[in-house]
Amino acid sequence: xxxxxxxxxxxxxxxxxxxxxxxxxxxxxxxxxxxxxxxxxxxxxxxxxxxxxxxxxxxxxxxxxxxxxxxxxxxxxxxxxxxxxxxxxxxxxxxxxxxxxxxxxxxxxxxxxxxxxxxxxxxxxxxxxxxxxxxxxxxxxxxxxxxxxxxxxxxxxxxxxxxxxxxxxxxxxxxxxxxxxxxxxxxxxxxxxxxxxxxxxxxxxxxxxxxxxxxxxxxxxxxxxxxxxxxxxxxxxxxxxxxxxxxxxxxxxxxxxxxxxxxxxxxxxxxxxxxxxxxxxxxxxxxxxxxxxxxxxxxxxxxxxxxxxxxxxxxxxxxxxxxxxxxxxxxxxxxxxxxxxxxxxxxxxxxxxxxxxxxxxxxxxxxxxxxxxxxxxxxxxxxxxxxxxxxxxxxxxxxxxxxxxxxxxxx
Numbered sequence: 273x274x275x276x277x278x279x280x281x282x283x284x285x286x287x288x289x290x291x292x293x294x295x296x297x298x299x300x301x302x303x304x305x306x307x308x309x310x311x312x313x314x315x316x317x318x319x320x321x322x323x324x325x326x327x328x329x330x331x332x333x334x335x336x337x338x339x340x341x342x343x344x345x346x347x348x349x350x351x352x353x354x355x356x357x358x359x360x361x362x363x364x365x366x367x368x369x370x371x372x373x374x375x376x377x378x379x380x381x382x383x384x385x386x387x388x389x390x391x392x393x394x395x396x397x398x399x400x401x402x403x404x405x406x407x408x409x410x411x412x413x414x415x416x417x418x419x420x421x422x423x424x425x426x427x428x429x430x431x432x433x434x435x436x437x438x439x440x441x442x443x444x445x446x447x448x449x450x451x452x453x454x455x456x457x458x459x460x461x462x463x464x465x466x467x468x469x470x471x472x473x474x475x476x477x478x479x480x481x482x483x484x485x486x487x488x489x490x491x492x493x494x495x496x497x498x499x500x501x502x503x504x505x506x507x508x509x510x511x512x513x514x515x516x517x518x519x520x521x522x523x524x525x526x527x528x529x530x531x532x533x534x535x536x537x538x539x540x541x542x543x544x545x546x547x548x549x550x551x552x553x554x555x556x557x558x559x560x561x562x563x564x565x566x567x568x569x570x571x572x573x574x575x576x577x578x579x580x581x582x583x584x585x586x587x588x589x590x591x592x593x594x595x596x597x598x599x600x601x602x603x604x605x606x607x608x609x610x611x612x613x614x615x616x617x618x619x620x621x622x623x624x625x626x627x628x629x630x631x632x633x634x635x636x637x638x639x640x641x642x643x644x645x646x647x648x649x650x651x652x653x654x655x656x657x658x659x660x661x662x663x664x665x666x667x668x669x670x671x672x673x674x675x676x677x678x679x680x681x682x683x
Contacts, residue, residue: 321645321682322509322652324559325350325675327659329373330357330402336587337659342380345671347391349679350658353381354440354482356396358430359410366413366423368397368430375434382435392437394480397427399443407444411452414459424459424466431479438467438480440511445486445497453499460506484511489538491547504553512548514541515563515656521582524569526631528562530607530640540607541641545648561654562641564588564661564674566632580629587660588674591632592667608640609633635677642681653678 325346332338346353355377358368374395385391399410413419427439443456464481471478483503487493494500504510517539518527532540541560548558570583586594600612609631616626633641645653655661661674670676 321650322352322559323350323679323682324352324354324509324511324652324654325658326354326356326396326561326654326656327377328356328657329377330371331657332373332377332659337663339377339380341659341663342377342384344384344387345663346381346658347384347388349672349675350655351390351652352392352394352480354394354396354654355381356398356440356442358395358397359401360397360399360413360423361401361409363409363412363419366409366419367426368395369401370395370430370434378434385435385437392480393435394438394440394482395431395434395436396440396442396484398441400446407446407448410443411448411450411455414455415452420455420459420462424463427463428466428470428479436479437477438482438508440482440484441507442484442486443498445493448497451497453497453502457499457502457506460503464506480509481507482509482511483507484513485544485548486513488512488514488544488547489517491538500548500551500553504548504551504557508557509559509651510548510553510557511559511561511654512541512544513561513656514544515561515654517541517544518567522579524580524611524629524631526605526609526611527567528633529605529609530637530644533606541644545650555649556651558650559652559654560641560645560650561656562633562638562674562678563656564633565657566591566630568631569629571627583628585660586630586632588632589660589662589664589666591630592662592669594630596667602634604636608637610637633674638674638677639681642678645682652682 355374356371358370358374360366361369378393381393385393399407413423430436431439441460460481460483467479467481470476485494485498485500485503515528517529518525519539529540531542537543545558545560549555565585565587568583568586569580572579572581594614595612598614598616600614602610602612604610610633611629611631613627613629616628642653644650655675655678658672658675661672662669663671665671667673
């Protein structure tokens with residue numbers, strides 16, 4: 273079997289299939305089923321870790337990222353790309369509505385996959401539309417066997433038509449009135465069965481099925497609405513959304529601590545990971561999320577009081593220009609998470625105009641996180657909103673410096 277895997281990794285899929293067919297010609301083993309299993313294994317184990325880039329096409333500003341910026345610098349650093357988003361519409365004839373910007377960017381990403389067969393593209397499907405955060409349509413559809421059947425048929429048709437290699441389900445519990453965790457697991461089981469059936473029938477690699485755990489620190493809500501063990505059992509990969517773990521818009525703090533000072537503190541990568549493992553999730557299926565965005569707080573004044581309020585997210589290429597301009601001293605938490613404090617002065621008034629805290633990721637913290645992935649034996653990482661990285665070399669550290677560090681350390 274070791275020889276078989278080695279041969280497959282160095283030959284085309286068609287050549288590999290012929291070899292397997294000859295090996296098992298006289299046996300009773302269903303060669304198609306075997307090939308499906310082997311190829312599914314290859315898709316998720318090419319290289320040492322799964323390197324996923326997340327891309328919200330719907331939110332991409334033309335100033336930051338345009339279709340013409342898509343090139344091999346992405347596929348050489350990412351094994352998978354997840355593009356968002358699609359959502360369920362029409363409970364009577366359930367199907368996926370894809371955001372217009374997804375179709376705008378897809379030709380460029382498809383060209384990358386054509387040049388590199390190991391590069392996989394998944395569509396993010398969420399249970400809400402941003403114009404209506406309630407998951408009612410999704411809940412209504414998957415609560416019945418007929419609704420699930422029609423939706424699954426339409427999902428497969430959509431993926432094949434648009435050329436996707438699978439889907440990521442991003443299932444929010446916001447606004448949910450009744451728990452449908454049992455129905456959601458049934459939906460995953462039936463969807464995974466259909467993906468395997470399609471692969472067996474067509475001889476193509478199995479469509480991939482990922483799921484994302486939103487707000488993974490909110491364990492009471494997760495326990496009430498989600499069957500974490502069932503999710504981990506049915507899907508190929510589970511994304512732990514550890515890129516945005518912070519407690520308050522009024523307290524300056526890092527948004528993605530690896531560890532926290534308090535052992536039972538829920539707002540850390542380690543807590544979330546251990547929670548998923550305690551639910552029986554296979555460690556090799558877990559991906560931790562990392563962001564290139566910096567979390568920013570600004571000092572505000574009201575009468576004699578001073579306080580900090582949430583200022584926003586800064587893309588890395590904006591942050592690096594500020595770091596070079598103001599040269600603030602980098603400070604670190606015990607888990608290597610970096611942050612800086614700096615003041616902007618008004619020269620004409622000789623006083624501080626604005627003060628900021630920036631919490632971000634750098635080479636030291638990224639290496640610590642990749643070491644954590646390796647030590648825990650996890651599946652890999654997801655770089656959330658990869659285009660917030662420096663894709664134009666404005667920082668003079670090369671293109672995609674954050675992604676490049678992760679890729680180098682993780683392979």
